[in-house]
Amino acid sequence: MLNVPFNKPYQTGKELEYIQDAIARGHISGNGHYTKRCQNFFEQSYHIRKCLLTNSCTDALEMAALLCNIEPGDEVIMPSFTFVSTANAFVLRGAKIVFVDSRPDHPNMDESRIEELITPKTKAIVVVHYGGFACEMELIMEIAQRHALLVIEDAAQAIDSLYLGKALGSIGHLSCFSFHETKNIQAGEAGLLGINDPELIRRAEILWEKGTDRAAFFRGEIDKYGWVDLGSSFLPSEVTAAFLWAQLENLEKIQSRRKAIWDSYFELFEKGSTKGFSEEYQNAFQEAGETSKILHQADETRANAHLFYLLFQNEPARAQFAASLKSQGILAVFHYQSLHKSEYARNHFPDQYARHLPNADRFSDCLLRLPLYFELVER
Missing domain, CATH: 3.40.640.10 (Type I PLP-dependent aspartate aminotransferase-like (Major domain))
Structure with missing residues (x-):
């Protein structure tokens, strides 16, 4: 495992x-x-x-x-x-x-x-x-x-x-x-x-x-x-x-490594390449990926390789993908919940709570972040 x-x-x-x-x-x-x-x-x-x-x-x-x-x-x-x-x-x-x-x-x-x-x-x-x-x-x-x-x-x-x-x-x-x-x-x-x-x-x-x-x-x-x-x-x-x-002091080294991992993810999900990942890790993502359709990949050209996210068609598809990865020992996590839909906003900013912000809600429901840290990739 x-x-x-x-x-x-x-x-x-x-x-x-x-x-x-x-x-x-x-x-x-x-x-x-x-x-x-x-x-x-x-x-x-x-x-x-x-x-x-x-x-x-x-x-x-x-x-x-x-x-x-x-x-x-x-x-x-x-x-x-x-x-x-x-x-x-x-x-x-x-x-x-x-x-x-x-x-x-x-x-x-x-x-x-x-x-x-x-x-x-x-x-x-x-x-x-x-x-x-x-x-x-x-x-x-x-x-x-x-x-x-x-x-x-x-x-x-x-x-x-x-x-x-x-x-x-x-x-x-x-x-x-x-x-x-x-x-x-x-x-x-x-x-x-x-x-x-x-x-x-x-x-x-x-x-x-x-x-x-x-x-x-x-x-x-x-x-x-x-x-x-x-x-x-x-x-x-x-x-x-x-x-x-x-x-x-080691910023350049850390960033170089993270960008290499980001690029490997991009190759895997956007182009189907398995370059950069161990065989077990490749298989885990490929098997999990069969259950969900990846809709979006963020533009990599301006960012710092802080995170790699995938966007799914709906919340159940995201949950299915995350559960499949977890069953194979890989933890992928959601991210922010729309603040305008929070309990605090409902109680203190009811006019904001009532607003319709569909894109924020879509990312709250459908975005999934994959593991990304310095020691992740096996070359």
Whole structure:
């Protein structure tokens, strides 16, 4: 019996060495040697103006909501097909969420439906790059500029993805990344806030440092620091940062491997080739595949090999395929359930609950993700 999990966090072999080094340096509470290395990596590699490491992508999103000055009654536009943290961060500040349907051909938000949802109460657009596939940022930024709105890129799954030659996370006013253990680059649980609007940098540092101007103090810009704004304990420890640095140092190697696995899946399902998989693994997918028709394969040209998904004709066909794989020791999993159809939306945003967003619901019912992790493919 095969035993193929959906995900297996990869370790480079340097994580413990760097953690020990962080401890030896005598500063493990955060914003030390390894935190700065991780932040500099994103700023230099992806041309993000300022980066701040956080405990999670959820933390980064909550910082973004604070930086947008979200207040009760403000409206924030975002896709329905996304993780709950995308919405929670803004709901916590009192926002009303206005959901956008997915595109007919992809789980990303339908950019053509954004402008019709803008009202005088709209304050921000939250863009989610599903699976590392880029939304049409040029159009979204044009819409935002016309209506004086802030754009937040939820790039939780989008490290190392590009849009027209620009790194995702470097285009919107703010961006948020995840280093959860299911991501390409992981530290168990961690995140990062990217700030591309220079007017937001100083306040972002204050929020990050529990509402104090401590960062400016340590740079020698002021002679003492105190409480000057809202904030929270968003900084991860140097232990987390050291682990993450071992991953970032091996980004090219990790990405190369994941892309090879992605390509092997593509060959198998789109072209019928068995290149890249062990014989047992090939047979498992071929036998399971006889029970279901694969309708769609995402365009691979712009993404970062974060995930590989298949789209089925209906929910029973998906369940049959997943059950067949599971019987052979292979775990394939569903993904998001449409937020506009959630219990929370029904109770708090009944007008959104009543909306018809067929594409988001279709991806909720019919999308299935296959295992994809560094050690998966047998050559």
